Amino acid sequence: MRPVGSKYLLEEPLGRGATGTVWRAQVRDESGTGAVLQQVAIKVLKEELATDPDVVMRFLRERSVLLRLVHPNIVRVRDLVVEGELLALVMDLIDGPDLHRYLRSQGPLSPVAGALMMAQIADALAASHADGVVHRDLKPANVLLATVVTADGSQQMHPLLTDFGIARLADSPGLTRTHEFVGTPAYVAPESAEGREQTSAVDVYGAGIMMYELLTGQPPFRGDGPLQILQMHLSQEPERPRNLPEPLWTVIEHCLRKNPAQRPTAVVLATALRTVAAGIGVHSTPAQIDAAIAVGALLAPALAPVGQDPTLPNGMRYDPGAPTVFGGSPAAGPGATMVNAFGAADPTQVLPPGAAERTQRLDPGQAPGAPQQTRVMPTPPGQNQNQGYGQNQNYGQNYNQNQQFGSDAPQQPAGPHPWENQLRAARTRNEQTQVGYPVQPGPEQQPQVAPPPYRGQQQRPQQPPPYRQPPPYQEASGYSGNPDYQEPQQAPQRRSEPPAARPEPQRAPKREPRREPEREPEPRREREPRPPRRRRMRIPGGGCLRALLILVVIGVVVWYFTPMQHWIHNIQTWYHDVVNWVRSITDTANKVKKDVNSVPTGLPTNLP
């Protein structure tokens, strides 16, 4: 067993994810008895994260926020440990599978069960959004299912959202150089895929994808590789699953809008899901059915009652400013190099060289060791990369303006996100290849993904929605919380006309024209499509015939239009002359020879 800090002992790994390994661990009594006080889960972040100064810095800065996120549907983070080159989150140990594993083994949930489970996850999101925390990596693997036994002895599944802040930690400028993907492509919102600003709406998109998967068994966009899936998020509309009740599809479809401004808030989503769950059950009253059918009006973005859910009791408001209630002992052991939940005021003792100094520069007005304010509105990816630490001194300021989701705080120019680069590279590759690939439209040609008119940039900033505690399942629809609960699969029958659509409310007048982002991506010039080539008919041997024909034509021209005939005639004449000369010479020679041979022999040989 490996010790972590002065009071934790890692027992056995529970599982590994992209950002680290989760261990079952013990909390030891530090008074000397060594007794095991409690079992916890500890997520030990990967070494490459733990050694990245940016991650360490964020880890320390966001500890107060992560520790403060206390909600019935959020896995509670109890402690954050920084020890040497080890970063770890100490969490409640949840004795149950994660939702991904559950879906693989049990199959999809029924519409009512799925809607009620997602309503609870939306509650968790509403609470975290109210506190300025965007999850950014919503997926079934990040929902743990605790089993609770009710008063009547039956077992119920209780979903708890985990891994808050991890995606943001992993999205470090240093890491994005080596890690191409932070997040899970199947659940990524279009704006995240394009490296645009990520607001709380990315979580609502993730919730929409998750809901689709809970009800059908698979996410809406599936492809061969991450890039193809990202492209589908950007340009494809999800296909409506068969047998899905219409009101439930309406909710999913609103969550999956490409434009983040058209998605509902998490508060509205939770209300809408409970309305739908109540209206599609077997015991639904006509009024509940009508309310479910009219859920589209509730989800309309202009009507989204930010933070105002009339169905929730007043006494159950979520107070983001409320003090965090921690358990355990605040004392760190002597010499312990640990930053703990109770020691927000503890000086940070172990930081990679320079990180402490940077932290100091980030918070110039803050006394060393003083509890940090909540500053967790995610900066657009790449911002830090381009700006350096000095400019991050505005972080707190920006947060104060940004904590209303979608505020009119000045937008920092965001550098290209790694995904964006990859998408561009892929498109460019397609263009260069040009073999049977249609030219992919650039972002500027895609109507669905045109930079959205962020509400925050156009409208007056709104206060974050005060979160109210949701009612238990039973209050919503009589659902016991057990996903095995049976309810009809078909859409509710319309028993009366739905209530007239609410009048469109007056939108707040534009306060200032929207500022164009300073770094608009260069509009990419589309290539002119090549005209189709005319295909020539190929005749076998046609090439030879053509050459022969050309030779004949040349011969005729030369014969009739040049002195060739004359030259040939002369050559013939010369030839004949030469032949005649040769003949006459030969004849003469033969004659001479004959004459010589005819000279009489027998002459005296002894002539003087």
Ligand SMILES: Nc1ncnc2c1ncn2[C@@H]1O[C@H](COP(=O)(O)OP(=O)(O)OP(=O)(O)O)[C@@H](O)[C@H]1O
């Ligand atoms: N608090 C917890 N209690 C019990 N088991 C947990 C807890 N947190 C995580 N686990 C289990 O540990 C395993 C790994 O979790 P982890 O969060 O690292 O996985 P992941 O979500 O797939 O990865 P990542 O979010 O890093 O991409 C999962 O199977 C999960 O069920």
